[in-house]
Amino acid sequence: NAGVTQTPKFQVLKTGQSMTLQCAQDMNHNSMYWYRQDPGMGLRLIYYSASEGTTDKGEVPNGYNVSRLNKREFSLRLESAAPSQTSVYFCASSLQGHEQFFGPGTRLTVL
Amino acid sequence: LAKTTQPISMDSYEGQEVNITCSHNNIATNDYITWYQQFPSQGPRFIIQGYKTKVTNEVASLFIPADRKSSTLSLPRVSLSDTAVYYCLVGGNNRKLIWGLGTSLAVNP
Numbered sequence: 312n313a314g315v316t317q318t319p320k321f322q323v324l325k326t327g328q329s330m331t332l333q334c335a336q337d338m339n340h341n342s343m344y345w346y347r348q349d350p351g352m353g354l355r356l357i358y359y360s361a362s363e364g365t366t367d368k369g370e371v372p373n374g375y376n377v378s379r380l381n382k383r384e385f386s387l388r389l390e391s392a393a394p395s396q397t398s399v400y401f402c403a404s405s406l407q408g409h410e411q412f413f414g415p416g417t418r419l420t421v422l
Numbered sequence: 423l424a425k426t427t428q429p430i431s432m433d434s435y436e437g438q439e440v441n442i443t444c445s446h447n448n449i450a451t452n453d454y455i456t457w458y459q460q461f462p463s464q465g466p467r468f469i470i471q472g473y474k475t476k477v478t479n480e481v482a483s484l485f486i487p488a489d490r491k492s493s494t495l496s497l498p499r500v501s502l503s504d505t506a507v508y509y510c511l512v513g514g515n516n517r518k519l520i521w522g523l524g525t526s527l528a529v530n531p
Contacts, residue, residue: 315465346521353509353521354466370520401465409454413465 312337315414317402323420324392332387332417334402340412342405343385344369345377347398348416354401360385392421426510431526440497442525444510447491455486455493458509460524466509470495497527505529 318333336343341362346354346369356369360379374396376388385404389396397420403411427445434440446455454473458466470477472484472493483496497504507524 351523353523355521356519403465409456409471410468411458411466413467416463416465 314338315402315404315412317400317414317417319417320415321418323422324389325422326393328392329388329390330392331389332400332402332419333384334386334414335384336402336404336412337383338404338406338412339382340404340406341382342407343379344403344405344411345375345385345387346401346403347371347396348401349398357387357400392419394421397421425520426512426522428508428510428522428525430523431528433528433530434500435530436501437499440500440504440527440529442495442497442508442510442527443492444495445492446510446512449490449512453512455484455490456511456513457482457484457495458511460507460509469508500527500529502529502531 315336324330344359345357347357348354355371357371357375358366358369358377360366363379363382366377366379378386400417402414405411454471456471457469459469460466470479470482470484472486474486477484485494505528507526509521509524511519513519
């Protein structure tokens, strides 16, 4: 099992550009999450999906959109990137909302 | 939403037992307490989870008093590889988990 995979691993954008971060899990988990982590900080929840077909806002959803494409995949889209969105983005999944399994992260820089 | 409070940092030496306490005064009835470990440039990794009393696994123990307003993660005989940031979270079916700043543990030789 690959667990949780994220692509890309690194990305540099210019202000105003758009991009989609991809996440997939092969553990048949119901719930999936997108977090951002800034230097020296804990994780902040952007969006989560409790099950296929549902998504809900987390703590910091502004500037982001998500799609739960199917049970395996949960993508995060930045429509118009801003320097404030420079961060490390983690995707996670869980079976019952308890133990979360994390991907390796995407390091995004917005210039 | 249950917020947690932990010490910002702790220092220890190899072979010692380390106890990290987390305060969560507004924990809800259906909330579980979960601890994660994070190394630099990696995603967090699950350590242990509990609801009440004591839970033990192969790497740690979790002590939860009867009022559940705090919890203590106990790492027996730490090694240099235990140097990491440790996060305490509370939550249950409510998916909006709040991650604090965590506790940065430094294990010295």
